[in-house]
Structure formats: C-alpha cells, structure tokens
Amino acid sequence: MKINQHARLSTAPMMDWTDRHCRFFHRQMSREVLLYTEMVTAPALVRGQALHLLDHHPAEHPVALQLGGSDSAELAEAARMGAAAGYDEINLNVGCPSDRVQSGTFGAVLMRDAGLVARCVQAMRAAVDVPVTVKCRIGVDEQDPETVLPEFLARVAAAGCERFTIHARKAWLQGLSPKENRDIPPLDYDLVQRMKGLFPALHLSVNGGVTSLSQARAFLEAGMDGVMVGRAAYHQPWDLLAAADREIFGAATPVPSPQEVARAMLPYIEAHLAAGGRLHQVTRHMLGLFAGRPGARIWRRVLSEGASRDGAGSALMLEALERVEAAQDAVAVG
Incomplete structure (x- = not known):
C-alpha cells in the first residue's frame, strides 16, 4: 500500500x-x-x-x-x-x-x-x-x-x-x-x-x-x-x-481485543527493560487502552502508581490485566 x-x-x-x-x-x-x-x-x-x-x-x-x-x-x-x-x-x-x-x-x-x-x-x-x-x-x-x-x-x-x-x-x-x-x-x-x-x-x-x-x-x-x-x-x-x-482501509483483518493488545506488548516491554529502560516509559502510553470499559480505572491506577517504581516489570502489567479481567467477569456475571 x-x-x-x-x-x-x-x-x-x-x-x-x-x-x-x-x-x-x-x-x-x-x-x-x-x-x-x-x-x-x-x-x-x-x-x-x-x-x-x-x-x-x-x-x-x-x-x-x-x-x-x-x-x-x-x-x-x-x-x-x-x-x-x-x-x-x-x-x-x-x-x-x-x-x-x-x-x-x-x-x-x-x-x-x-x-x-x-x-x-x-x-x-x-x-x-x-x-x-x-x-x-x-x-x-x-x-x-x-x-x-x-x-x-x-x-x-x-x-x-x-x-x-x-x-x-x-x-x-x-x-x-x-x-x-x-x-x-x-x-x-x-x-x-x-x-x-x-x-x-x-x-x-x-x-x-x-x-x-x-x-x-x-x-x-x-x-x-x-x-x-x-x-x-x-x-x-x-x-x-x-x-x-x-x-477505513477495507482490510479483512480481525480486530484485536484490548487484552490481546496488552499481551502483544509484553515482548517489547521485556526487551525495553533488558536494555535498561523503565516500565513507565512504555506503559504511560497504554493507560487509555480500556477507556470506557469495565476495569479501566483499575488498569490506570495499577500502572500509574506502580510502573515508575524501581524494579517494576511486566509482572505489574500482568497483574493489572488480571484485575481488569476479573472486573469484566464480575460485570458479565452480574
């Protein structure tokens, strides 16, 4: 193209x-x-x-x-x-x-x-x-x-x-x-x-x-x-x-879920951390990923409060993701 x-x-x-x-x-x-x-x-x-x-x-x-x-x-x-x-x-x-x-x-x-x-x-x-x-x-x-x-x-x-x-x-x-x-x-x-x-x-x-x-x-x-x-x-x-x-482009490609997008970022985050980078340098751009959806506030809070701490890594993002999924499951059950 x-x-x-x-x-x-x-x-x-x-x-x-x-x-x-x-x-x-x-x-x-x-x-x-x-x-x-x-x-x-x-x-x-x-x-x-x-x-x-x-x-x-x-x-x-x-x-x-x-x-x-x-x-x-x-x-x-x-x-x-x-x-x-x-x-x-x-x-x-x-x-x-x-x-x-x-x-x-x-x-x-x-x-x-x-x-x-x-x-x-x-x-x-x-x-x-x-x-x-x-x-x-x-x-x-x-x-x-x-x-x-x-x-x-x-x-x-x-x-x-x-x-x-x-x-x-x-x-x-x-x-x-x-x-x-x-x-x-x-x-x-x-x-x-x-x-x-x-x-x-x-x-x-x-x-x-x-x-x-x-x-x-x-x-x-x-x-x-x-x-x-x-x-x-x-x-x-x-x-x-x-x-x-x-x-917009007429492509027959599947639409990734926000969870899939988050998980797709993990190898990039690991490489960035291995090169001496900090987690918040990446995750600060990801705070709006779940905007308007169940768990959005939890996602933002976990990442914004924890990603800048020394030693913060991909485990923090996985924790945030698990909490989002728990919030979404609760809404689905309710």
Missing part, C-alpha cells in the same frame, strides 16, 4: 506523547494507519547531532518524521538524515503554536510566510526521495483564512508538496496558550473541505476535533483524502485504532 493510501487515517504528531514506545503500541492495533513522530527540530539533528531522536522500531512502519525549522538548508539536511534513518515520509510543521516554536521562527508562525515554506519544501524535496508533506493551520491571528489558506496551499504546492494535513483551527499566537489553541479557536471544517474542491490534485487530510472512526469515515465519504486524529487516538486508542484497518 502506498503512503498516500495509509494517510487515509493517521495519528497526529504530539509532543511528549507520540514517542517510539507510543507508536509501537499504536501499531499493535492497526497495521495500516500512518503514524507520526513527535516534532523533531532540524537544529537538534543538524547542529546537536541528537540522532537518538530518530530511533524507531521496524514494526512502526509506515511512519513519518515531523520536522520543525525554517532554515531551508538545515531542513534539507535534517530531512536527509530522517530518510537515511528509514522514515517513509518527512513532514514540515507549520502548525504548532507554542512560544518555544515561535521563538525559533517555525511552526504556525510560518503561515505568515508561504514563500519561506515553499523554499523549505523545495530544498527538502531535492534532498530526499521520500514524500515531503506539510501540516498547517487555516491561518494565524488576524489573518483571514478564506484568503490565506488557498494562497498558502497554492504557493507551497507549486514548490512540489502534494500532500497537506490541515488543522481546521486558526492559531492565536498572541493571547492563547498552546493548550487553549487546541480547543478555543472554532473549527472550520467547511473551509478545509472547500480546499479539496479548489485543489483536486492535492491529497488533503483534515485534522482537529475528530473523536471517532465514524466521524473520520464521514469526512472521507464527503471527499477528503485523509483524516488525522490526535488526542482521541491517544486517550482512547482501542476505540480509534483497533477497527481502523477494517473500517
């Missing part, structure tokens, strides 16, 4: 969340969904030589590296490093509203300079053979998205970008925190969908506020090429990912 087809459903790059352990966990629920790294800054790779930021497990594929930066030469070199590390796609962040990102002149502030983004994309495309994509907002601050977004897409597409993920909210760089920027600016799905009519040759994914597979399917049926899911996929991973291969 080509990467654009995998992009029918993707998980968003989320700082401090979508690390390699999270991505491996998500991959146990879907073979087809396109996974994204946390944003990695080009300076960290090129100047800092922080190559550990590129670490990933072969099972994560298809997986995309998201880069942050605004220096075209540096981004090109970082893209080259990412492609050499084996990533299937390089994505440029033009959507993050954090103060740290603004001070580095990248992220959502780049919506103000489509020409610079186009030059960055052009340089990155010249450096790698894998697709170079862009994740953007509909605009920032006082910009009029109706004008800014189509101009931005046209300019960057002319530089060779064929796939965009559009967060359907404006970013307010002044006056709102990054957390508030995820909720307060109103979503404008209609504008994003109109972009597909204006740019039928582009692969356009919508992002922002998507909380279910049925909502994702509705966007695809309405003509969007893809849907990116963020916090819902993290907090309710089984609900968003376990049936995705069947419902």
Whole structure:
C-alpha cells in the first residue's frame, strides 16, 4: 500500500506523547494507519547531532518524521538524515503554536510566510526521495483564512508538496496558550473541505476535533483524502485504532481485543527493560487502552502508581490485566 493510501487515517504528531514506545503500541492495533513522530527540530539533528531522536522500531512502519525549522538548508539536511534513518515520509510543521516554536521562527508562525515554506519544501524535496508533506493551520491571528489558506496551499504546492494535513483551527499566537489553541479557536471544517474542491490534485487530510472512526469515515465519504486524529487516538486508542484497518482501509483483518493488545506488548516491554529502560516509559502510553470499559480505572491506577517504581516489570502489567479481567467477569456475571 502506498503512503498516500495509509494517510487515509493517521495519528497526529504530539509532543511528549507520540514517542517510539507510543507508536509501537499504536501499531499493535492497526497495521495500516500512518503514524507520526513527535516534532523533531532540524537544529537538534543538524547542529546537536541528537540522532537518538530518530530511533524507531521496524514494526512502526509506515511512519513519518515531523520536522520543525525554517532554515531551508538545515531542513534539507535534517530531512536527509530522517530518510537515511528509514522514515517513509518527512513532514514540515507549520502548525504548532507554542512560544518555544515561535521563538525559533517555525511552526504556525510560518503561515505568515508561504514563500519561506515553499523554499523549505523545495530544498527538502531535492534532498530526499521520500514524500515531503506539510501540516498547517487555516491561518494565524488576524489573518483571514478564506484568503490565506488557498494562497498558502497554492504557493507551497507549486514548490512540489502534494500532500497537506490541515488543522481546521486558526492559531492565536498572541493571547492563547498552546493548550487553549487546541480547543478555543472554532473549527472550520467547511473551509478545509472547500480546499479539496479548489485543489483536486492535492491529497488533503483534515485534522482537529475528530473523536471517532465514524466521524473520520464521514469526512472521507464527503471527499477528503485523509483524516488525522490526535488526542482521541491517544486517550482512547482501542476505540480509534483497533477497527481502523477494517473500517477505513477495507482490510479483512480481525480486530484485536484490548487484552490481546496488552499481551502483544509484553515482548517489547521485556526487551525495553533488558536494555535498561523503565516500565513507565512504555506503559504511560497504554493507560487509555480500556477507556470506557469495565476495569479501566483499575488498569490506570495499577500502572500509574506502580510502573515508575524501581524494579517494576511486566509482572505489574500482568497483574493489572488480571484485575481488569476479573472486573469484566464480575460485570458479565452480574
């Protein structure tokens, strides 16, 4: 399956969340969904030589590296490093509203300079053979998205970008925190969908506020090429990912139960511990596995209280799993 087809459903790059352990966990629920790294800054790779930021497990594929930066030469070199590390796609962040990102002149502030983004994309495309994509907002601050977004897409597409993920909210760089920027600016799905009519040759994914597979399917049926899911996929991973291969990609694969997903993680956890890692580095991403189901609270409590203790291992996760199954049996009997 080509990467654009995998992009029918993707998980968003989320700082401090979508690390390699999270991505491996998500991959146990879907073979087809396109996974994204946390944003990695080009300076960290090129100047800092922080190559550990590129670490990933072969099972994560298809997986995309998201880069942050605004220096075209540096981004090109970082893209080259990412492609050499084996990533299937390089994505440029033009959507993050954090103060740290603004001070580095990248992220959502780049919506103000489509020409610079186009030059960055052009340089990155010249450096790698894998697709170079862009994740953007509909605009920032006082910009009029109706004008800014189509101009931005046209300019960057002319530089060779064929796939965009559009967060359907404006970013307010002044006056709102990054957390508030995820909720307060109103979503404008209609504008994003109109972009597909204006740019039928582009692969356009919508992002922002998507909380279910049925909502994702509705966007695809309405003509969007893809849907990116963020916090819902993290907090309710089984609900968003376990049936995705069947419902979004048409694959005739069985849907794993949450218990099966948990057990599938055990060899990975054992390998991580054997390499000197800590249990909570993996299980912190798994707390929502049973969200909305009997035993969910017990699962969260056992793992959140015990996984960071010295010596905590896979036995703790098995204990949590047994207690979940006991809670579910009690509900079934009752």
